[in-house]
Amino acid sequence: MNKVLLEIQGLRKQYGIVEVLKGVDCTMQEGEVISIIGSSGSGKTTMLRCINMLEEFQGGHIRLEGEEIGYEHNGSSRKRKSEKDIARQRALTGMAFQQFNLFPHMTAAQNIMLGLVKVKKMPRDEARAVAEKWLDRVGLASRADHYPGQLSGGQQQRVAIARAIAMSPRLMLFDEVTSALDPELVGEVLQVIKGLAADGMSMLLVTHEMRFAYEVSSRVIFMNQGVICEEGNPKEMFVKPKTERLAEFLKTSSFN
Amino acid sequence: MGYTLNFAAVWRSLDQLLEGLLLSLGLAFVSILIGAAIGLLVAFALIAKNGWIKRPAAAYVTVIRNLPILVLVLFAYFALPQMGVRLGKLESFVAVLSIYSGAYLAEVFRAGLLSIPKGLTEAGLAIGLTPLQIRISIITPLMFRNVLPSLSSTVISLFKDTSLAAAIAVPELTFEARKINVESFRVIETWIVASGLYVATCSVLAALMRVAERRLSVPR
């Protein structure tokens, strides 16, 4: 019944001589919520960024709904797809960043409308309506015409999530979206993500919030030194880790 | 000193001076506009990773910035015809000042581009914008806001450079002032009024830039 949404095969990525991803394999069904955990430098953020082609990768395949992401393969050789093609593929996935990355010269609504108007060629008034709908969803209907500088960190991150989700992506990527926030603002952002999960949105989250990963994910992936070290159901993984490494990692990260 | 100030002759020629000032402003406006377009393209070239794009841009900026503008003005007007490029006084001066401003503005813009966080480009890419769309909708407007404070002094100095047009007899403010000086012998008065007009115009330009800065600054 479930359909494969994302397929990653033998993903390799290196910076110069340093290999950060050493062959990652992973399959994701539609509607799944997967948290990727692991210490810094384990390659989890890099993997997320490869899916959106914000990082080039040197080997392996990423397929989204069966479509090859980023590169044209021809036997053993491969060629980077055209900038236009890649832009279209990027619009299939939405991404929320650690640093929000809202466009500071545009209001909350304009931030959301930009992609709708320029990429989806939506008329402005229609785009405005979509923007307002999503701002309402993240609880910021009254802030539509505020600039990012006039919003708190948590509010900015909610706008950034609305900006990504408004493009109706097939898959949402969250890259440590709460790491730059003051502790008291983390909750409101996680609440929004939980709401999206409840709607059946397919999501891939890189996070340090173990409690949240435990609650929201259908599956957890533990990465270590560029490979997937352990994966499974959060209830089993957090309570009875199979590998020494995960047990070690869980001990040092605050899970309470 | 035996010299009494008498502004009567200069007041009589005030129209002439003001017409000159108008021409100075016109020259500056057109040249800076063209120069800004050149400067923007060159600034993007300067931050390009590809050496074949970057090096010619860097060479252009270095060469122009190290040449006296008067040499360029004379070259364009007196030497280019030898190569078959015959331009009128105004056209040749505007061409020179545009190319000259292009180099200076490119430097200013480059600094502005470098101050834009990489994450904004990534956010643009993530919603499916092409690199060109990102440059147009996000990077360029933000860059302009960033550079407005330093743009002010560049614009003012380029406006002052229009005085060099006097060297090829373009009837702008300095040329007119010199003419009145020679005709009326009211030397001190002429130059007081002429430089007063320059100073006043520069202050107005600076004030306008400050207003633009305030109006365009990103709200916080």
Place this chain on the structure above:
Amino acid sequence: MMDLYSFFDQVWIARLAILKGLGITISISVLSIIVGSLLGVLVGLSLVYGNRVVRFVVRVYTDFIRGTPVLVLVLASYYVLSTIGIDLGPFQAGVLALAIFCSSHVGEIVRGGLQAIPKGQTEAAKAIGLTFNQTFAYVLWPQALRQFLPAWVNTAAEMVKASTLLSVIGVAELLLRTQEIISRNFMSLQFYFFAGFLYFVINYSIERFGKYVERKTAVPA
């Protein structure tokens, strides 16, 4: 080939004129930088440490100079000084104008350098019992100097470029010499190129030197 040969031939014929012009250009630049910098340091110090009246007067002076094109300063200095009975030749009048121009630039650089030093430095110096003069000499000035040396070197390049303006009042510096040479042999393209090349070499060397100074004076961090 013929062209190139005749060009070098003409350069050889005009070698003395070119060298003399170059000499005058360098003298103008060096003199105006020295005089302008001395004046400029005074201007900068008055802007930072002067009382209200001094600050106001000096501020008006710098704003006025900075709002006026250098060519206007040169022309005004040349015509006005002789009118009020100060008989300077075009060379002196021109150098004076450039020095005044230079002083307003250097003044701003010095002011910026001094004001960039955190207040805590003065307070720390006071706390260990230094007088104002000692504080200035041992704490403030050395820091400000590092700040503005690179910018000051670049001012030198500005002065070399501005020296060309003296050709307008008949000082036989490099550009005027070039024009004279062209009026004899009509090789305007070649000789403007040649003059441009010489200016480029001088200014580019100054620019490189400025970068070098910038590296050298950077406070180790």
